[in-house]
Each structure stands twice: as C-alpha cells, then as structure tokens.
Amino acid sequence: DGGITQSPKYLFRKEGQNVTLSCEQNLNHDAMYWYRQDPGQGLRLIYYSQIVNDFQKGDIAEGYSVSREKKESFPLTVTSAQKNPTAFYLCASSLYEGAGELFFGEGSRLTVL
C-alpha cells in the first residue's frame, strides 16, 4: 500500500543533542512538507520541498535542517539550536505542489528532557 512512513513514532533525547526524524513516501509525490504541531497552535510549516535537491524555509525554520536527496525521502534534523524542540512533528506529501491534497504521515512525537 502506498503512503507516508514516519519514524520513530516516539523519541526521547537529552537537551543539546541533534535528532533526525525520518519521512519516506512511496506515492511518487513531488512535494513534501514538514509541520510542527503544538497544543493550540495548529500546524506550523517548518520546511517544504517541491523537487529533489531543492527546499524552502517555512515560517519556523530556525533550529531545523532538511535534505531532499531522493524523491521519496525528506528527513528533518532538529538541531541543538532549536530552543523548544519538544513537539509533535508531521510529514506530508502532495502530487502537485500547493494545489494537491496533502497526505500526512502518522507523526513523530519528540520529547527533549
């Protein structure tokens, strides 16, 4: 079955450590997105990519980094520079950038101790 797979589902890290969240899709979608979800804040865009080897910052990119070396993969690294990294992270993809339906992964919950 086609879909988006995020891993790990739960992750605990010590403050000051970088962590990388995985996002893989087998839908052959061109566009991929990373959102952060905090209670009462909705979904806030971190980074997005429309094609391989290209990505753009969203509204809250500071303290995060991404790569898009393959069409099906869009990993997100939460660096030690992110001041408040504890959150629920959602990856999404769409066939057509912007105009197409977003398919979301199940999310990764990161807790920094």
Next chain:
Amino acid sequence: QQPVQSPQAVILREGEDAVINCSSSKALYSVHWYRQKHGEAPVFLMILLKGGEQKGHEKISASFNEKKQQSSLYLTASQLSYSGTYFCGSLEEGDKIIFGKGTRLHILP
C-alpha cells in the same frame, strides 16, 4: 501569518449544524480543509479553488470567497464521527500551505 479560524471550539448535539470560518490577511490561491482526530494524522476533506466555488461531500460542504479572502466549512446534521479538530490551510505565494490554529468540534450523543 496563519489564517484565522473561528470559533476556536464548538460543542454540538448529534444532528445539529455547524459552521467553521477561515479568513486570511493574504491573498488566497486555494483553501484546504482537513480533520484530525485525537492522536491521528490530519485527513483531507476538500480543496476549494478560485472562482467562489462551493464543494460538498455528503453532509460536509464548503465555500470560498477569494475577494473576501474567506472560506467556510458547513457541517449539517452532524454525526458523532464528525468530532475532531478542523484545520483550514491556505495556499500562499511560493506554493506553501499555511494552516490555521484549528477549530475543536465535539459532538454529543
């Protein structure tokens, strides 16, 4: 800047109607609507493109007025399964989709 959704939360009895509004200070190229149940990923409901179109899916429909930069989601004869948080997303310049803070809908039996 995130689109503004109203109300923030609403409680209904099964069978009642609800309207969720979404407005933006920026030009809207299209509007997405999603529903998220607790602990799950958001699920797509519909996309509205320019032209003031109205779409419907069973008892859930939506309208989009690009001049007013507003969209509304209409839920008629609500069912228990409609409970969840509803998000509108606006397609902005640069092909990024920006979501509002969500509207929590709770349906009572």
